[in-house]
Every structure is written in structure tokens, then in C-alpha cells.
């Protein structure tokens with residue numbers, strides 16, 4: 001049966017190494033017990049135990065003591081070396097898996113549909129790439145060696161004590177099962193409801209903090225009313241209550257459990273029962289020494305064992321998220337060569353429907369052709385599905401029903417690189433990278449000359465703004481310059497223009513631009529779109545009134561379709577939107 005444990009699946013490539021480091025750590029820590037046993041043995045020799053005076057001459061006794069001391073020292077040195085080696089190998093294994101995981105996540109991210117990113121905050125990806133891989137470090141680099149060391153110390157100590165005297169071993173080890181009894185009872189006291197309350201409180205507070213930080217300007221504006229902080233306060237109070245419910249039943253039992261196995265408590269047990277057994281003549285006083293030396297040393301590895309389960313819980317949650325990321329569905333890539341059948345730059349949308357989830361169909365039964373050399377505009381109320389349609393043409397997602405063909409070939413049969421070589425796009429949400437303005441514009445064509453980049457920037461009406469900067473095109477975004485939303489859009493328009501694609505999709509490409517710049521950009525886009533297949537999504541109807549066809553979307557369906565004049569004459573939804581927008585006829589400024 002396949003192993004579905006996310007930790008096991010993620011750590012599978014280094015499982016062998018982890019088992020090996022665990023065994024090394026176990027052996028190493030066992031050897032560190034040898035000096036304690038050696039000390040006890042030497043003490044017994046010196047005190048005349050084991051009938052030594054009878055069998056050892058003075059010289060033999062000295063030789064025996066040197067031997068034992070030598071073996072003890074060797075045990076200690078080899079033990080420490082083995083433990084150190086296990087730590088080193090665990091960190092090497094961790095480096096390997098971290099490196100491989102980062103690469104796998106990156107590779108996966110390059111294969112997921114672009115629409116995947118619209119559904120996820122970049123914070124999620126950052127959490128997986130940085131925080132979750134960091135949590136796995138606890139597991140790979142430390143958990144297995146810690147467990148190995150603990151098992152080694154506990155098992156060899158117990159065996160050694162039983163070999164020394166089984167009765168003393170039993171009474172010396174009694175505190176340790178007691179620890180688990182008390183600790184186990186405490187864990188049972190935390191019902192699933194309490195655990196859920198604590199976890200959901202934690203999630204609520206995380207969201208509240210994120211909202212609080214992102215909304216600080218608003219919070220400050222409304223702080224006088226005191227209401228703005230309410231959500232945050234409620235989340236904090238809720239978390240506190242959940243935290244108290246969760247921890248209250250734990251505090252006392254945990255303190256008791258820890259007290260029971262504290263080294264001093266174990267030593268107390270050893271001394272009390274040692275005295276008793278000596279008075280009963282079951283053992284001689286020197287027989288208590290191994291228990292004094294070794295039994296208290298079991299406490300800390302036992303505590304470490306119980307705490308190390310925390311890192312396992314943490315790592316399991318992290319592994320879950322990472323595995324989900326690695327299992328994200330990828331965009332199916334067609335067999336090579338199908339793109340060769342693309343005959344022109346015509347886009348045909350056939351009976352297309354799309355739903356983001358099972359319940360809500362966002363687009364239904366769309367039939368539309370975007371012919372080469374024409375500009376098609378999509379208008380409609382907010383939420384009518386305009387951006388979704390644009391994203392489907394860009395293959396951010398595949399249609400739920402129906403198909404989109406480019407030059408007679410289904411988009412699903414066109415390799416991604418070929419698709420984006422043919423279709424350029426400028427979307428509402430602009431993404432610029434932390435690099436120079438030159439590199440940002442040349443992102444899709446790194447071989448472009450400075451002259452070509454400047455021409456593209458001129459067409460997007462951003463050239464002069466860039467030239468006014470002290471470092472010009474070499475200004476690093478985010479370091480040398482902070483661009484406004486409109487300026488960012490103009491940089492991304494320059495980027496699309498430089499790519500020179502035969503098909504262009506513009507989704508509110510000038511939405512953040514002021515009216516003056518908008519007119520200039522619309523004019524340059526108009527020049528640029530000549531001879532291409534262009535799809536424009538616009539909120540402002542007057543910016544697309546000269547489009548070859550205007551599509552009116554209503555609740556995910558095409559309600560009207562035609563040229564500006566014929567749509568106005570229909571006196572339908574378009575005419576209504578035109579009247580509501582109080583637009584003026586000024587065709588020169590439009591497409």
C-alpha cells in the first residue's frame with residue numbers, strides 16, 4: 001500500500017541516510033555511558049569489591065585500572081566523534097533535501113497554470129519555500145539524531161543497570177514510566193475540541209494581524225471610533241481564551257511529570273532504596289554507585305524525547321503544505337509539433353463555459369472570434385467575467401467546457417512558450433521584478449538593444465520619466481525608484497510592446513493611469529495594435545468606442561455584440577452603460 005504520510009513521502013530520498021545517522025547517534029551516545037560504567041567499576045576495584053583484592057595483585061590492580069580508564073576514555077572519544085559525525089551527516093542530508101525540495105517546488109511552479117497564482121497569495125508560496133522548508137530542517141537535521149542519542153542513552157543505561165542489580169534497576173527506573181503515565185493523562189485531558197479551539201484561535205489571530213497591518217492607514221483614520229481595532233481585539237481575546245483552555249489542564253500535570261523525573265528526584269529514589277537494600281544486606285554500599293552515576297542521566301534524554309515530538313508535529317504540518325504544493329495540478333503540455341499547424345492569429349472561442357469552483361459558473365456558452373487585424377473590446381459590469389475570459393485566452397486556466405483555438409489549434413495543443421511568443425498581455429495587476437528598468441522592459445526579450453527598449457518605452461509614454469532619473473534605465477526598481485501604479489503599468493506596456501506579439505490582450509491596461517497619460521498611451525496602443533489581433537478589456541467605454549467589435553458581457557454571457565454605433569442604436573445594455581457613464585463622442589482618443 002502506498003505511504004501517504006507527507007513526511008515519509010518528502011523525506012523518502014534521504015530515508016536511508018536518516019536511519020544511518022540515527023544508528024550512529026545511538027551508538028555514539030551508548031559509548032558515552034562507558035566512562036560512567038568505568039568509574040563505577042574502578043571505584044568498586046578500589047573499594048575491594050568483586051573479590052578484587054583476592055584475585056588482583058597490587059600491580060595487576062593498577063594495570064586493570066589503567067585498562068578500564070583507557071577503555072573509558074576511548075569510549076568517550078569515539079562516542080563523541082560518532083555523535084558529531086551523525087550531526088554532520090544529518091546536516092548534509094538536510095542540505096540535500098532542502099536543495100532538492102526548493103528545486104522541485106520551483107519546477108512545479110513553472111508548470112502550474114498561471115491562474116494558480118491568481119488564487120494564491122505570494123505569502124503562501126513564501127511560507128512553503130522558506131518557513132516550511134525551515135521547519136523540515138528541524139526534522140532532518142536534528143530530530144533523527146536527537147532520537148538516536150536518546151534511544152542510545154536510555155537503552156544502554158537501562159541494560160547496564162539491570163546487569164548491575166535488577167532490584168535496584170527496577171526501583172531506580174520507576175520514575176520514568178510514571179512520567180509517561182502523568183504526561184499521557186495530561187495529554188488526554190486536552191480534548192479534541194480544546195485543541196481545535198487553540199488552533200482556530202491561532203489562525204484567527206494570524207489573519208487579524210495581517211488585516212491589522214495591511215489596514216493600518218484605515219485603522220488610524222477610524223481609530224477615534226475605536227471600532228477599527230475591534231476585530232483584532234476579539235481575535236486576541238479569543239486566542240487567549242483558547243490558549244488558556246488548552247494549557248490549563250496541561251500546566252500542573254506537566255510540572256508534576258517533570259518533577260518526577262528530575263535528576264534530583266531520581267537520585268533521591270536511588271539513595272532511599274540503596275540504603276534500604278544495603279540495610280537488608282541485599283547489596284553492599286559500593287553497588288549503589290552505578291545507579292547514582294547512571295540513573296539520573298536518563299532524565300534529560302527522556303524529556304528531550306517527549307519534546308522532540310513537537311518538532312515532528314510542526315514538520316508534519318509543513319510537509320503537508322509542501323506536499324500539497326508539489327501535488328498542484330500542472331498544465332498539460334502537448335506533444336511537440338502540434339503548434340506547427342497554427343495557420344494564422346485568429347482566436348476562436350467555441351461554446352466556452354468556465355467555473356472557478358463546482359458551484360458558480362462564471363462564463364457560459366461564449367462563442368466569439370477575434371480576427372487578425374481587428375480590435376475587440378469587452379465591456380460589462382464589474383464581476384461579469386471580463387478578466388476571466390481574458391485569462392482563459394492566456395491559458396491561465398483551461399475551460400470547464402468548450403474550447404479556445406488559436407489559428408485553428410486548440411490552446412491545450414500549443415506549448416506554453418509558443419503560446420506566449422504569440423500572445424502578449426498587460427493585465428490589471430502589474431508584476432515588476434527587483435531589477436533595473438532596462439531589465440524589466442527587456443524581460444521577455446533580453447537580447448533587445450537599448451535603442452529598441454527606448455522605442456518601446458517611448459510608445460508606452462514612460463521614456464521621458466525614466467530619462468529624468470539620475471540612473472535612467474539602470475535605476476533599480478524598489479531601490480533607486482518607487483514607481484506609481486500608473487508608471488508600473490506603463491513599464492509593463494513597454495515590455496509587451498517590445499515583445500512585438502501578433503496577438504495582444506490588454507486587461508484594463510491603463511486603469512491606474514491618469515487621464516492625460518491614458519490618452520497618450522491609448523494612442524500609442526492604437527498604433528501598436530494595427531495589423532494584430534487585439535483584445536481589450538475596458539471599464540471606460542469611450543476608450544474602446546472605435547473597436548472593430550464590442551462585446552457586452554452580462555453575468556458571464558454575451559448579451560450584445562457589434563460596433564459602437566450599432567450598439568447605441570440597439571438601445572440595450574451598452575446604450576444604458578454609455579448613458580450612465582455620461583461619455584462624450586471623441587473617437588480620436590479611442591482605439
Ligand SMILES: Nc1ncnc2c1ncn2[C@@H]1O[C@H](COP(=O)(O)OP(=O)(O)OP(=O)(O)O)[C@@H](O)[C@H]1O
Pocket residue numbers: 118119356357362380381382383384385386387388389
Ligand atoms: N480566482 C478566482 N476564484 C474564484 N472566483 C473568482 C476568481 N476570480 C474571479 N472570480 C469570480 O468570477 C466572477 C467574474 O470575475 P472577473 O474578474 O472575471 O470579472 P470582471 O468582469 O473582470 O470584473 P472587474 O471589472 O471588477 O475586474 C466574479 O464573481 C468573481 O468573484
